[in-house]
Amino acid sequence: MLDNKKVVFSGVQPSGNLTIGNYLGAIRNFSAFSEEHLCFYCVVDMHSITVRQTPAELRRRTYETLALYIACGLDPMKNNLYVQSHVPAHAELSWILNCYTMFGELARMTQFKDKSAKNETNINAGLFTYPVLMAADILLYQTELVPVGADQKQHLEMTRDIAHRFNNIYGDVFVVPEPYIPAEGTRIMSLAEPTTKMSKSDENENATVRILDPKDVIIRKFKRAVTDSGSEVRFAEGKDGINNLITIYSCFTGKTVSEIEREFEGRGYGDFKIAVGEACADALKPVQEKFSELIRDKAYLESTMKSGADSASYYARKTLSKVKRKVGFVI
Numbered sequence: 001m002l003d004n005k006k007v008v009f010s011g012v013q014p015s016g017n018l019t020i021g022n023y024l025g026a027i028r029n030f031s032a033f034s035e036e037h038l039c040f041y042c043v044v045d046m047h048s049i050t051v052r053q054t055p056a057e058l059r060r061r062t063y064e065t066l067a068l069y070i071a072c073g074l075d076p077m078k079n080n081l082y083v084q085s086h087v088p089a090h091a092e093l094s095w096i097l098n099c100y101t102m103f104g105e106l107a108r109m110t111q112f113k114d115k116s117a118k119n120e121t122n123i124n125a126g127l128f129t130y131p132v133l134m135a136a137d138i139l140l141y142q143t144e145l146v147p148v149g150a151d152q153k154q155h156l157e158m159t160r161d162i163a164h165r166f167n168n169i170y171g172d173v174f175v176v177p178e179p180y181i182p183a184e185g186t187r188i189m190s191l192a193e194p195t196t197k198m199s200k201s202d203e204n205e206n207a208t209v210r211i212l213d214p215k216d217v218i219i220r221k222f223k224r225a226v227t228d229s230g231s232e233v234r235f236a237e238g239k240d241g242i243n244n245l246i247t248i249y250s251c252f253t254g255k256t257v258s259e260i261e262r263e264f265e266g267r268g269y270g271d272f273k274i275a276v277g278e279a280c281a282d283a284l285k286p287v288q289e290k291f292s293e294l295i296r297d298k299a300y301l302e303s304t305m306k307s308g309a310d311s312a313s314y315y316a317r318k319t320l321s322k323v324k325r326k327v328g329f330v331i
């Protein structure tokens with residue numbers, strides 16, 4: 001609890017153009033907490049440099065991610081919206097928590113294994129200790145709830161382990177957070193390879209639908225989505241491509257799987273793919289319109305990220321001083 005409110009924290013890396021996976025699995029769920037909770041939504045630029053970035057692009061995407069937060073309904077007056085590197089307490093706490101995290105547990109992280117396989121020439125220490133920085137993000141604000149997609153579950157478990165370990169030594173310093181993973185949309189799959197997660201860093205353009213893709217591009221990508229050789233729109237084991245499209249359609253329209261199956265009975269995959277594309281494009285339209293207004297106003301984005309960072313720093317300092325005192329630093 002901070003200011004008598006439960007705390008919610010989440011973050012998105014500005015390391016690619018955000019996809020409908022990021023939207024459905026995470027960002028669109030964020031604003032539901034704004035009224036009742038104290039919310040921190042961070043653009044986690046320090047996480048992004050664990051994989052090599054082009055500096056100008058990273059900077060541009062940092063602005064874009066903040067603008068997308070707002071375009072997706074996050075009011076900067078009701079949420080702390082800020083950039084991770086603007087609050088140095090994240091890096092400070094991360095160092096301390098590194099000393100309470102075991103080599104063996106980091107080596108078991110599936111994201112580390114995946115990312116090191118994809119970046120064989122740059123398996124840096126930051127990539128390895130990435131989950132510790134994530135634990136610092138969360139624990140710094142005494143967070144109770146962390147809305148994320150299913151792929152972040154293992155990192156959340158590690159955050160909880162680190163918090164427990166620290167608390168066992170020093171008393172109740174950290175709140176132990178819970179993941180908030182809704183039933184739907186938490187694992188949107190690639191349109192090109194529906195057994196793998198849709199990822200913003202995928203180099204295959206047809207694999208991902210970006211939040212900012214124009215309508216014709218969205219429809220084209222769905223038309224090309226890989227499906228099986230059947231034609232019946234039915235959610236079934238082994239039909240990963242069609243199952244993914246049904247999930248996406250359901251998320252954007254609010255219809256249940258059986259309603260969707262009935263709607264497309266006897267109509268084939270072709271019709272269905274166009275309907276998914278249209279539902280997706282229509283749902284994203286207001287977000288895109290708001291985004292294009294915001295992105296032109298750099299001064300507004302800068303003042304938003306600054307006040308977000310000032311306010312986040314205020315709360316972060318409280319936890320950090322407590323942690324420093326507990327471990328025996330002279331403060």
Ligand code: TYM
Nearest residue numbers: 010011012013021022025026044134148149186187188198
């Ligand atoms: P990132 O930037 O990869 O993704 C941001 C959010 O989007 C979700 N997500 C998905 N959900 C459903 N289907 C998909 N295909 C899909 N792809 C991504 C992710 O689960 C995430 O919620 N490590 C985090 C960023 C982070 C963070 C944190 C999150 C850093 N510190 C503290 C929560 C709390 C990440 O890489 O997210």
